Amino acid sequence: xxxxxxxxxxxxxxxxxxxxxxxxxxxxxxxxxxxxxxxxxxxxxxxxxxxxxxxxxxxxxxxxxxxxxxxxxxxxxxxxxxxxxxxxxxxxxxxxxxxxxxxxxxxxxxxxxxxxxxxxxxxxxxxxxxxxxxxxxxxxxxxxxxxxxxxxxxxxxxxxxxxxxxxxxxxxxxxxxxxxxxxxxxxxxxxxxxxxxxxxxxxxxxxxxxxxxxxxxxxxxxxxxxxxxxxxxxxxxxxxxxxxxxxxxxxxxxxxxxxxxxxxxxxxxxxxxxxxxxxxxxxxxxxxxxxxxxxxxxxxxxxxxxxxxxxxxxxxxxxxxxxxxxxxxxxxxxxxxxxxxxxxxxxxxxxxxxxxxxxxxxxxxxxxxxxxxxxxxxxxxxx
Numbered sequence: 001x002x003x004x005x006x007x008x009x010x011x012x013x014x015x016x017x018x019x020x021x022x023x024x025x026x027x028x029x030x031x032x033x034x035x036x037x038x039x040x041x042x043x044x045x046x047x048x049x050x051x052x053x054x055x056x057x058x059x060x061x062x063x064x065x066x067x068x069x070x071x072x073x074x075x076x077x078x079x080x081x082x083x084x085x086x087x088x089x090x091x092x093x094x095x096x097x098x099x100x101x102x103x104x105x106x107x108x109x110x111x112x113x114x115x116x117x118x119x120x121x122x123x124x125x126x127x128x129x130x131x132x133x134x135x136x137x138x139x140x141x142x143x144x145x146x147x148x149x150x151x152x153x154x155x156x157x158x159x160x161x162x163x164x165x166x167x168x169x170x171x172x173x174x175x176x177x178x179x180x181x182x183x184x185x186x187x188x189x190x191x192x193x194x195x196x197x198x199x200x201x202x203x204x205x206x207x208x209x210x211x212x213x214x215x216x217x218x219x220x221x222x223x224x225x226x227x228x229x230x231x232x233x234x235x236x237x238x239x240x241x242x243x244x245x246x247x248x249x250x251x252x253x254x255x256x257x258x259x260x261x262x263x264x265x266x267x268x269x270x271x272x273x274x275x276x277x278x279x280x281x282x283x284x285x286x287x288x289x290x291x292x293x294x295x296x297x298x299x300x301x302x303x304x305x306x307x308x309x310x311x312x313x314x315x316x317x318x319x320x321x322x323x324x325x326x327x328x329x330x331x332x333x334x335x336x337x338x339x340x341x342x343x344x345x346x347x348x349x350x351x352x353x354x355x356x357x358x359x360x361x362x363x364x365x366x367x368x369x370x371x372x373x374x375x376x377x378x379x380x381x382x383x
Contacts, residue, residue, distance in 0.1 A: 001037060001280050002293020004272075007246045008033050009296040012151070013303040013354060019347035025249045028202045029265050031154055032211045033246075036272045038158060039215025040222075040280070043169045047223070049377045050166070057166035059380050063373045064162045068155060068297075070369045071361050072112060075301050079148040082305060086148050093146070098129040105146045108156075116156030118143045119199045151304055153203060160205045161212045169216050176213055176220075183210035191259050201260050214273045222277030232282075239279035242271045291362075294370075298361035303354045310350040314342055 008030040014020050015027030025033065050060045079086070094102065101123060108114040121143050122133035133142075144150060168176065187207040190200060202208060227235070245252070245268050252264035283289040 002289040005293045005296035009299040017347050019343040035211035036215040039212035040219045040276045042165045043216035043219035066373050070365050071298050096128045101130050112155050115153045180213040218273050218276045235278050236282045239282035242275040245271050294362040295358040299358035302357045306354040314346040
């Protein structure tokens with residue numbers, strides 16, 4: 001499933017790159033696709049690695065934290081060094097903040113937990129404290145502007161799912177399906193109550209847990225299929241369908257068939273729900289697919305930081321063309337043509353740099369930690 005995860009991470013990155021926006025999946029759909037794959041994978045490892053382990057859910061929790069935190073902390077340190085504008089906001093707002101707001105902002109930046117909830121709070125300008133923001137606040141009152149890695153709010157949602165997974169995913173299918181139905185019903189009620197907008201559509205855990213649970217049910221389908229009797233070519237074709245739809249996503253119909261859900265959204269998420277068991281079975285022995293997949297999480301976390309730095313490069317290049325002393329020998333039409341290539345050229349460079357950073361993080365940070373996590377899981381299983 002590594003290729004699918006990398007395509008989804010690239011989709012989120014391209015959604016933040018205006019010059020290349022549109023080649024892959026819409027950002028929201030990519031995030032919810034991640035949720036489906038995460039639900040499948042958590043159900044799989046709880047069943048195969050942690051069932052019956054003496055440490056109980058604590059081994060699962062600690063290994064999940066080891067999966068998320070090393071790369072996050074390295075990139076947080078890089079963001080502290082390379083995003084001076086966020087430091088400037090902290091300095092400007094620090095004196096006006098109450099203790100609760102300051103503690104929350106420092107704690108969520110360091111600990112990941114609660115970064116999704118920050119979007120539902122705002123600063124109270126009268127007291128400097130915290131207040132509920134319904135609808136969520138924007139502009140000067142928003143707490144989101146104090147996040148050094150803004151897209152890490154999805155990890156807050158993931159962590160909430162990890163907390164419940166050991167106690168839910170092992171239960172009967174009827175229980176999991178019932179919780180899925182409750183989540184869908186809660187979303188429908190929220191729409192009726194006017195809880196619409198970006199944060200309600202895909203950042204509110206009670207609504208989004210349905211996607212994780214769909215993925216966990218997909219694992220139950222995988223566990224029941226007679227893989228030894230299925231034709232390998234048929235498995236490969238079925239597994240390739242979600243990948244093909246990710247690439248062809250811009251061609252899928254965008255008309256809304258449900259409130260807040262387009263036909264393309266439902267087609268892609270449905271293909272992941274049904275196709276992930278086949279995709280996993282077809283790719284589980286492919287080492288290169290595992291290597292590619294290991295880059296998806298670092299890519300997702302580093303891409304905004306890389307974009308910020310490359311935008312600075314774009315500004316410098318544009319300034320050269322306005323006052324082109326290094327390019328004086330070139331004619332004006334040539335300079336105009338060069339100006340037209342600045343944005344797409346820098347965007348392609350941004351993607352290349354982000355992939356390189358993701359590869360280095362996967363190899364030198366996540367790789368050693370992952371080997372340690374696997375040893376812990378094997379020891380627990382043997383015990």
